[in-house]
Amino acid sequence: MQLTDIFGFLAATLTTASFIPQALHTFRTKxxxxxxxGMYSAFTAGVALWLVYGWMLGEMPIMIAxxxxxxxxxxxxxxxLRYHEDTPNQ
Structure with a gap:
């Protein structure tokens, strides 16, 4: 494994793992x-396109991350979308 691969895997791991605290917090507190x-809609669409891009290139690290x-x-x-009406001041 080359140094560039190590940096790529480390970057993918950190950016992917960064969503875990928000997901857990939102799940617990609603x-x-x-x-x-708007931001999460655009971001989710962008990540879906990155996934397709990785698939088109046959790049497993891009697809997995x-x-x-x-x-x-x-x-x-x-x-x-589910909890926005249940939260006061929305």
């Missing part, structure tokens, strides 16, 4: 007031 629907990120971003987006 508080979605601080989550931007973006599949996991897409799952987490979709979970947050679904919670935003």
């Amino acid at each position: 508080d979605v007031r601080g989550i931007s629907l 973006n599949a996991i990120t897409l799952s987490l971003a979709l979970a947050i987006l679904v919670m935003k």
